[in-house]
Amino acid sequence: MDDSDAFDALRALKAQAAQFDLIVLDPPKFASSHHHVDRAARAYKDINLNALKLLAPGGHLLSFSCSGAIDVDLFQKIVAGAVIDSGVDAWLCNALPRAAIIR
Secondary structure, rough: OOOHHHHHHHHHHOOOOOOOEEEEEEEOOOOOOHHHHHHHHHHHHHHHHHHHHOEEEEEEEEEEOOOOOOHHHHHHHHHHHHHHHOOOOOOOOOOHHHHHOOO
């Protein structure tokens, strides 16, 4: 079991030139209220940007947010910003509604 901080682990994997066909990001809630949205947006962008840089050509990134203060439109904009900054050729394949998440 690896108890690394996800941000540090992604950077370490990038430094090792690791590549993956599938990356799943399901971090804990970064924004517990609307007061934390700016900080959470930066964290979501950072984690997605670093994951995108680890994708092998043709790979898939599944990115999730459980932060109620981050709505679907904002989350998609955050991930789109990470895609642009990463230089990865990517597109949105599917967006799951919150109700699709099994609890």
